[in-house]
Amino acid sequence: MVRINDVTSYTHIDGVGVIVLNSPPVNALSAAVRDGIHAGVRQAIADAHASAIVLRCDGNTFIAGADIREFGKPPAGVGLGEVQRALEESPKPVVAAMHGTALGGGLEVALVCHWRIAVPSAKLGLPEVGIGLLPGAGGTQRLPRIVGPEVALELMTSGAQVEAADALGIGLIDELAPEDDLQGAAVALAKRVVAEKRPLRKLRDQNDKVEAARGNPELVAAFRKANAKKFRGFAAPEKIVQCVEAAVNLPFDEGLKLERKLFVELMQGEQSAAQRHYFFASRQAWKVPGLKKDAAIVPVQTVGVIGAGTMGAGIAMNFLNVGIPVHIVETRQEALDRGLATIRTNYGNTAKKGRLEVGAIEERMALVTGSLELQDLSGCELVIEAVFEDMEVKKHLFGRLDRVAKAGAILASNTSALDLNQIASATARPESVIGLHFFSPANVMKLLEIVRGDQTSDSVIATSMQLARKIGKVAVLVGVCPGFVGNRILGQRQREANQLIFEGATPWAVDRVLYDFGFPMGPFAMSDLAGLDLGWNKDKSTGATLREVLCEMGRRGQKTGAGFYDYDGQRTAQPSQLVEGVIRDFARKKGIAPRQVSDDEILERCIYPMINEGAKILQEGVAVRASDIDVVWINGYGWPVYRGGPMHYGERIGLPKVLSRMREFEARHGPQFKPAKLLEELVASGRKFSDLSPLARTPAFQA
Numbered sequence: 001m002v003r004i005n006d007v008t009s010y011t012h013i014d015g016v017g018v019i020v021l022n023s024p025p026v027n028a029l030s031a032a033v034r035d036g037i038h039a040g041v042r043q044a045i046a047d048a049h050a051s052a053i054v055l056r057c058d059g060n061t062f063i064a065g066a067d068i069r070e071f072g073k074p075p076a077g078v079g080l081g082e083v084q085r086a087l088e089e090s091p092k093p094v095v096a097a098m099h100g101t102a103l104g105g106g107l108e109v110a111l112v113c114h115w116r117i118a119v120p121s122a123k124l125g126l127p128e129v130g131i132g133l134l135p136g137a138g139g140t141q142r143l144p145r146i147v148g149p150e151v152a153l154e155l156m157t158s159g160a161q162v163e164a165a166d167a168l169g170i171g172l173i174d175e176l177a178p179e180d181d182l183q184g185a186a187v188a189l190a191k192r193v194v195a196e197k198r199p200l201r202k203l204r205d206q207n208d209k210v211e212a213a214r215g216n217p218e219l220v221a222a223f224r225k226a227n228a229k230k231f232r233g234f235a236a237p238e239k240i241v242q243c244v245e246a247a248v249n250l251p252f253d254e255g256l257k258l259e260r261k262l263f264v265e266l267m268q269g270e271q272s273a274a275q276r277h278y279f280f281a282s283r284q285a286w287k288v289p290g291l292k293k294d295a296a297i298v299p300v301q302t303v304g305v306i307g308a309g310t311m312g313a314g315i316a317m318n319f320l321n322v323g324i325p326v327h328i329v330e331t332r333q334e335a336l337d338r339g340l341a342t343i344r345t346n347y348g349n350t351a352k353k354g355r356l357e358v359g360a361i362e363e364r365m366a367l368v369t370g371s372l373e374l375q376d377l378s379g380c381e382l383v384i385e386a387v388f389e390d391m392e393v394k395k396h397l398f399g400r401l402d403r404v405a406k407a408g409a410i411l412a413s414n415t416s417a418l419d420l421n422q423i424a425s426a427t428a429r430p431e432s433v434i435g436l437h438f439f440s441p442a443n444v445m446k447l448l449e450i451v452r453g454d455q456t457s458d459s460v461i462a463t464s465m466q467l468a469r470k471i472g473k474v475a476v477l478v479g480v481c482p483g484f485v486g487n488r489i490l491g492q493r494q495r496e497a498n499q500l501i502f503e504g505a506t507p508w509a510v511d512r513v514l515y516d517f518g519f520p521m522g523p524f525a526m527s528d529l530a531g532l533d534l535g536w537n538k539d540k541s542t543g544a545t546l547r548e549v550l551c552e553m554g555r556r557g558q559k560t561g562a563g564f565y566d567y568d569g570q571r572t573a574q575p576s577q578l579v580e581g582v583i584r585d586f587a588r589k590k591g592i593a594p595r596q597v598s599d600d601e602i603l604e605r606c607i608y609p610m611i612n613e614g615a616k617i618l619q620e621g622v623a624v625r626a627s628d629i630d631v632v633w634i635n636g637y638g639w640p641v642y643r644g645g646p647m648h649y650g651e652r653i654g655l656p657k658v659l660s661r662m663r664e665f666e667a668r669h670g671p672q673f674k675p676a677k678l679l680e681e682l683v684a685s686g687r688k689f690s691d692l693s694p695l696a697r698t699p700a701f702q703a
């Protein structure tokens with residue numbers, strides 16, 4: 001074996017030169033890896049004892065892509081294009097041997113090799129779209145040539161990973177290797193190719209699939225149309241489509257040129273910067289600084305859920321989905337029956353959509369039991385309370401739970417806003433109490449805010465984080481404050497949206513501005529969907545708020561055919577003149593003279609206070625790091641990932657600008673706009689949120 005550099009070695013097996021990469025964690029195409037492959041190929045070509053070449057990786061995976069950490073830095077080492085040319089132009093056949101995940105630039109390296117082989121567990125894909133890019137190393141030109149333009153469009157705009165067996169089916173690989181002998185099978189393939197004197201196959205020269213699509217522009221047009229909603233706001237998918245059009249209509253090298261140009265545009269754009277930020281942010285969020293490394297993990301074998309409402313039922317499903325039995329406790333049999341029926345209906349709906357085998361419904365239902373006795377939760381290692389949001393109710397319940405639950409059990413509350421420390425104080429074991437704030441619908445929404453109380457133990461936090469991963473959530477650890485991170489920031493946007501419509505902006509204008517920003521819907525359309533009568537009581541209604549008046553008018557949201565908007569049978573929202581009149585009356589009574597409110601003002605008034613609140617949250621130590629706040633908002637509140645989350649967005653527009661606008665708003669509209677101290681400090685010292693170190697324990701977390 002010859003060491004080529006720190007991450008590459010070259011060895012000889014049975015007359016075949018094998019280049020082996022070993023660059024943890026994912027063999028990304030760093031300068032060292034590129035240099036290593038390049039030198040390895042030259043070595044193999046010069047090696048008189050090697051008739052063919054195999055490229056493979058040690059560790060968990062084949063090359064998982066370009067090294068995202070290198071993006072935006074000055075170029076170093078041999079360029080990827082040159083590495084690919086060396087492989088493709090090699091006079092000796094090159095076999096790519098893949099295991100783990102062959103992704104992005106990694107798969108693009110494999111696509112310049114003459115043959116490809118993979119173990120059955122391998123997954124292949126071009127996921128660049130997920131970080132706001134397109135495959136920029138020939139992928140957009142070679143993939144259509146191998147799998148056809150239609151499949152290529154689908155794969156590259158979704159970023160989907162293809163299982164090895166399917167990859168074989170669509171021609172992406174030539175052979176499957178035994179799981180435990182990839183190298184042996186790759187060497188055997190290489191030798192066979194040599195023995196049979198097969199000509200070196202270069203995808204760039206295979207034009208039959210793209211030529212077949214040349215006279216059919218409808219293919220791409222139909223694809224664009226079918227995906228318009230999914231791609232809304234995103235820049236990368238459209239550019240991928242343009243590259244595939246080029247693959248179909250232009251010679252290979254011209255297609256490659258267009259790919260390069262569009263790749264560079266995306267790479268330099270705001271969206272990719274935001275999506276790359278999110279890529280790392282979503283991984284950082286799992287890391288909790290200061291947590292004891294050896295914190296014991298509680299082995300959770302049975303979960304208890306208190307409350308069989310929509311929330312409780314949804315929470316239970318998360319655990320049933322991964323085979324953990326759940327016992328639900330309710331106070332009334334009808335409520336329990338309804339909750340169990342909700343679970344069954346939800347699974348039934350999933351099965352109807354083809355996303356769950358019908359047989360699996362019964363398997364999952366067999367794992368759920370229910371009763372009316374709290375005592376029945378005594379065997380559970382984790383109990384999650386999902387009852388009415390009322391402190392006294394919760395405290396009473398936790399007091400009883402404390403007497404029932406077994407020693408060491410985790411006692412969790414699903415509260416979305418209440419003081420977890422107070423809830424914990426109702427027990428004699430506050431160290432076992434934690435908040436698990438699921439978002440509705442709890443079986444669908446990815447976000448889980450894990451709320452650490454002042455006394456929550458490391459073991460309880462570590463177990464909760466691990467369980468969250470197991471049930472497929474994106475978990476973010478937060479501290480105690482009203483509304484925690486997500487709802488607290490939402491409160492800022494809600495307040496401004498409500499205020500803006502009294503000042504003269506229409507609800508439709510506010511919704512349009514936020515929709516165009518990239519949210520799935522604006523706050524008023526959202527209220528209509530959720531129901532304006534959420535928490536409204538007919539007998540206690542005083543008509544003091546706009547919401548109450550609309551409810552009194554019978555305008556309780558989409559379900560009543562009218563709310564802020566009018567709805568026709570198709571649920572299409574139409575602006576309501578009537579509501580505009582009601583708003584004007586309200587404004588008059590409040591003494592607010594209506595004025596023209598610009599779209600820019602709507603956006604800044606709604607978004608900047610969110611950034612400011614995020615700064616307060618950081619300064620109080622309620623979030624570990626700024627990027628955690630971004631993860632919360634992207635996964636729980638529909639913040640468009642291509643804008644990176646409120647904190648990233650604030651940095652991109654510039655914290656000095658955010659601060660100066662907050663000061664102007666404060667002078668004009670009042671103290672609700674008072675800038676956060678941290679924002680002022682950062683601007684004064686020329687720093688950003690992302691310059692701050694992650695927080696371990698902070699005063700806010702201490703007892």
Ligand code: 3H9
Pocket residue numbers: 025026028061064065066067068069080101103104105106108127128130131133134135136137139280283284
């Ligand atoms: C590209 O290829 C562009 C080309 O078309 C054109 C070029 C000209 N770079 O996710 P994990 C780190 S764009 C740098 O927790 P898993 C990651 O941050 C790229 N670092 O593990 C983490 O670090 P840490 C296209 C990377 O097992 C650690 O590796 N490729 C990269 O759950 C473990 O990651 C992609 O978009 C990278 N490319 O999943 C693939 N990838 O430990 C992106 C990972 O410090 N990667 N890291 O937090 C993935 O999808 C997953 O990481 C993977 C492993 C499936 C590979």
